[in-house]
Amino acid sequence: MSDNKKITLTIDGKTIQAESGQSIMNACDAQGIYIPRLCDSTGLVPQGSCRVCSVKVNGRVVAACTQPAEDGANIEHESDEIQGYRKDLVRMLFHEGNHLCPICEASGRCELQAMAYRFGISQATTYPYLQPVRPVDASHPDIALDNNRCILCGRCIRASRDVDGKNVFEYVGRGIHKRIGVNGDCLADTNADLNDYAMSLEVCPVGCIIRKGEGFFSPVGERQYDSDKIGSNIENHTAHSSLGKLIKVHQIDPNDAIHDDIDQSNVNEDKS
Numbered sequence: 160m161s162d163n164k165k166i167t168l169t170i171d172g173k174t175i176q177a178e179s180g181q182s183i184m185n186a187c188d189a190q191g192i193y194i195p196r197l198c199d200s201t202g203l204v205p206q207g208s209c210r211v212c213s214v215k216v217n218g219r220v221v222a223a224c225t226q227p228a229e230d231g232a233n234i235e236h237e238s239d240e241i242q243g244y245r246k247d248l249v250r251m252l253f254h255e256g257n258h259l260c261p262i263c264e265a266s267g268r269c270e271l272q273a274m275a276y277r278f279g280i281s282q283a284t285t286y287p288y289l290q291p292v293r294p295v296d297a298s299h300p301d302i303a304l305d306n307n308r309c310i311l312c313g314r315c316i317r318a319s320r321d322v323d324g325k326n327v328f329e330y331v332g333r334g335i336h337k338r339i340g341v342n343g344d345c346l347a348d349t350n351a352d353l354n355d356y357a358m359s360l361e362v363c364p365v366g367c368i369i370r371k372g373e374g375f376f377s378p379v380g381e382r383q384y385d386s387d388k389i390g391s392n393i394e395n396h397t398a399h400s401s402l403g404k405l406i407k408v409h410q411i412d413p414n415d416a417i418h419d420d421i422d423q424s425n426v427n428e429d430k431s
């Protein structure tokens with residue numbers, strides 16, 4: 160927590176001011192410097208698990224979301240070494256889960272996919288694809304949980320526990336078998352509700368928590384990251400708002416009819 164005492168630090172040779180007690184990430188956000196992140200989300204307690212926000216402070220690699228900014232710190236953020244670590248972590252997430260972007264409901268608003276684009280990752284790497292067999296829990300009338308796309312960021316756990324006061328989600332298993340479980344035999348056995356913050360578009364960064372009946376609501380070209388790369392809201396000095404609030408929702412009729420609230424000028428008339 161910030162105590163309003165001003166401190167000075169250097170990031171990639173640039174001197175910035177911060178408040179004592181701020182995390183490095185929050186200090187950089189305030190200066191329009193975007194540090195990549197996946198497990199961190201505005202309004203949730205930082206967890207420091209994905210390490211995509213890695214920076215080097217006085218020669219030591221730390222997580223910017225949990226590391227307090229200290230007076231006189233010398234921070235490496237965009238060096239080849241640090242960017243290489245971040246890229247590798249993102250690459251490994253693709254190889255560790257089952258990610259088929261073209262058929263994923265979250266495509267275009269997914270933070271993992273957007274991070275890959277930001278890092279210029281477009282090809283498979285030499286890492287093996289683990290192709291795990293993971294459950295899909297579609298038992299709840301309004302919500303589905305597709306573990307194939309889960310990146311174990313824990314944002315749903317913290318949102319349910321700290322914001323909703325419910326504890327719907329939890330980590331289960333260990334090591335390579337670790338996954339997100341629910342507080343019951345299946346989602347339908349829990350007190351999960353579509354109106355929970357944990358089920359909102361702000362929380363799950365990928366297409367794991369799915370709101371039934373609301374999929375594919377933005378046409379290609381109008382999805383959140385089609386034109387704005389991830390982090391541009393911070394780099395453009397706009398408020399560090401919840402990413403989900405930037406999403407334009409165009410509900411697609413299940414019978415392929417187009418609702419009146421869609422701007423018809425954006426609809427491709429060629430239906431062939």
Ligand code: SF4
Binds near residue numbers: 257259261266267366
């Ligand atoms: S969750 Fe993201 S990365 Fe995974 S398949 Fe969906 S769009 Fe692609």
Ligand code: SF4
Binds near residue numbers: 308309
């Ligand atoms: S379900 Fe979504 S929010 Fe929860 S851990 Fe997996 S990716 Fe993160």
Ligand code: FES
Binds near residue numbers: 206223
């Ligand atoms: S955003 Fe800092 S460790 Fe995930």
